Amino acid sequence: MSRCCSNRSASSLLRTAHLAIKPMEGRLESVQELKTQLEETDVTLGQKIKLLNSAINRALHTDTVALTRVTSELYHSGVLRHCVQDVLSLDGRRLQGHWSSASTLAQLTSSCCAAVDPGDHWEAFHTLFLPSVIDGLLSLAAQMMMMRTTSQGSEGVSMFRTVMDSVSQLLTAHAQLTSQVLSCVHYEHIQMCDDVTVSLMCINMWLQTCSVSRNFLSSLSDDSILLLLNEAVGHLAVSADSAVGGASVRLLLLMSSQLHVLPLLLSFRGLDNLLDKDWRGRGFDQDVDQLIKLMESHRGRISPSQESSERVRAACVIQAAWRSHQTRRRVKSLSRAVSSLQRSFRARRRQQQQQEEAQKWEEELKYQVCLRRKQARRAFHEKQRKLLQLLPPGQVQSYLSECERCAAVRIQSLWRGFRDRRLFTNTYRRSLRERRAATTLQRAVRRFLQRRRVAKAPPTTALWLGHRGLTDSSRAELKAQVEEYVAAHPSSCVSREECERLHVDVQLLLQTELQREGERRREEQRREALLAHTHTLLEQLREAPPLSVVTATVADSFLSPSGIIAARARDSHNALLQETRLPWWRTLGEAEDTLGPTLPLVELEAELGGLFVGGTV
Known part of the structure; x- marks a missing residue:
């Protein structure tokens, strides 16, 4: 369905292109129909460029009398504006695959703009439309220069040359656009290109423009x-190519022959030396000699007094x-600033x-x-490995299971602690906000109720109003009450002596x-010390080496510090x-047993509290 629509739109576009070359009496209607076709939404970029190229090309191949009228109709109807806005000013990514058609359209647009008679709209044509055309052409040229590496050799150069020729053609017809071209951002990008071909095309464009139009330079x-x-x-000064140098x-x-630009050339100091040293022997020595001779002849017209070496030397001395003098004054006044700057710089560097x-x-x-x-972790694992080697084979699996259980418990406790702390923090914050809100509401309600009570309460009168004094009978009655x-409500206070006695008892x-707390603490410390000492001895006994490798020093380290235990152990042994x-x-x-009383090993170990365990062989 979409293919049929595209074919139908392409056929309608071709029919519109043929309508664009009707006789003069029906040309206005064909241009309007062309504009209508261009404004349709289903027209692709390729079809639009093809339509514009075909229509404008056939319109430009009419006779000279009708050419001005045709181009004016294209301008007034907005077709040329479509060329600039819809094609020439597009981004390079959208013009992929349409570079050749775009360069052809640029040349046709430039030809139309050179032959347009704007009539009453000449101000808008010269101040708005022509600058937009120049900007679109230079933008297209800059994009072609950037995408020239992706083009196929000479074809890319040919398209770039076509666009630059279009710019030259437009400048020949409208010389006032020269300042805009020289100050355009896209032309600056073209100038910054290091390619010799691009530089040569730029110089040839200006050379061709100045050669075709005699009045071009005079109008600038x-x-x-x-x-x-x-x-x-x-x-x-920059290029080293002979073609670029010859064209320059x-x-x-x-420019020297058409204008009096020699005074401006003399402002470029060293230009004659540059021409003499770098551009001789390149095939255009006659042009170089002529330019140098013109500069020297104009320099010779200056009065000898102005070139006097004495005056020049005197001026230099002064x-x-x-x-x-100015430098000494400035340095003298800026010595403190320099010292401060150096001090701050050194402090900054030191910092x-x-x-x-x-x-x-x-x-x-x-x-x-x-x-x-890492070293501590490695030593810990090494110690664990040695302890595992000392354990009996039947207890290894249980020990590993216990280690895994302890690790799992540790991980679970950490996770639960983190989760509970986070939950508690969130709950505490929420409850704190609720408590603060409730406090604020209660305070406001209490103040409101207090104000209402104060407003509703009747005014109080002073108690002493009407009671100037007491009579004897009223005084006796109050004393009795x-x-x-006091007799019905005895006081709960005690005497000072009772308070002192209670204080002494409490003390x-x-x-x-x-x-008692100190005694309990000392007893607990002594018990913890005994347990630590016992665990140390048990750990030392578990790690005891076999008797085959025991030395005297190692054997002395296993002697008990208690004399009673050492004696009983020696007797038992x-x-x-x-x-x-x-x-x-x-x-x-x-x-x-006639050798003396001896105790079995089990009874001896029970008597000593498990402190004596024999070594392994």
């Missing part, structure tokens, strides 16, 4: 002439003396060095902390409690040695 302003001279001299020299000669050193120390500290943590109330009780030396028949019966 002084600023435009100076900008044009700057471009030509800049190409001579020819442009300068042409200027040097004045500048040195930066200190910050860098502090940062290095911090990084080194972090690295050492991380390294020591007071005594009756004695508190001192007794503090003494001697008894066991003597028992091993008995004949076998002495061990069969329950005969009484």
Whole structure:
């Protein structure tokens, strides 16, 4: 369905293109129909460019008498504005695949603008439309220059040349656009290109424009002439290509022959030396010699007094003396500022060095902390591995299970703590907001009720109004009432002696409690010390090496500091040695041991509280 619509729109576009070349009496209707077709929403960019190229090309191939009228109809109907806004001013990404058609449309648009007779709309045509056309052409040229690497060699150069020729054609017909071209941003981008072909095309464009129109240079302003001279001299100073240099020299000669620009050329100091040293022997020595001769002849017209070496030297001496005086004054007045600047600079540099050193120390500290943590973790794992080797095989799995359980409990406790703290924080914040809101509301309500009570309460009168004094009978009656109330409501206060006695009792009780607390604390510390000592001895006994590798120093470390325990252990050990030396028949019966009282190992271990455990062999 979409393909049929596109074919139908393409056929209608071709029919409109053929309508654009009708006789003069029906040309206005065909231009209006062309505009209507261009404003349709289903027209693609390629179809629009093809339609414009076909219609404008056929319109330009009419006779010379009707050419002005046709171009004027294209301008007044807005077709040329469509060319500028819908094609020439588009971004390069939208023109992909349509570069050739866009360059052809640029040339046709320039030809139409050169032959348009705006009539009563000449002010809008010269101040609004033509600058937009120039900006669109230069924008298209700049995009072609940037996308020239993606084009196919000579085809890209040919399209760029076509657009630049269009600019030259428009400048020939409307010389007032020269200042806009030289100050345009897109033309500056073209000038900054390092390609020799682009530079040569720019110079040839100006050379062609000046050659075709004799009145082109005379119609330019002084600023435009100076900008044009700057471009030509800049190409001579920057470029090393012979073609670019020859075109620049020819442009300068042409401008010198048509205008009096030699005083402006003399303002470029060293131009004659540049021409003599860098551009001789390049194939255009005759042009170079002619330009140098013109500059020297104009320089020779200056009076000898102005070129006097003595005056020049005197002027240099005076200027040097004045500048040195100004410099000394400035340096003398700025000595304090320089000292302050140096001091602040050194302080800033010292601060930066200190910050860098502090940062290095911090990084080194972090690295050492991380390294020591790794070493401690490695030592801990190594110790755990050694302890696992000492455990019996049957207890390894249970020990690992216990370690996993403890780790899981630790992780779960951390997670639950984090979750509860977060929940408590959120709940606390919510409850705090609610409490504050309730407090605010209650305060407001209380104030409101207080104000209402105060407003509704009747005015109080003073109690002493009408009671100037008491009579004896009223005084006796009040005294009786007071005594009756005191008798009915006895006071709860105690005497001072009772308070002191209670204070002394409380102090004695508190001192007794503090003494008991101190005794309990000392007893707890002693118990913790004994437990720690016991655990240390048990750990040492578990890690005891086999007897085959025991040394005297290691054996001394296993001696108990208690004399009683050491004596009992020595007796038990001697008894066991003597028992091993008995004949076998002495061990069969329950005969009484004649070597001395000995205790079995189980009873001895029970008696010593599990502090003596034999080593392993």
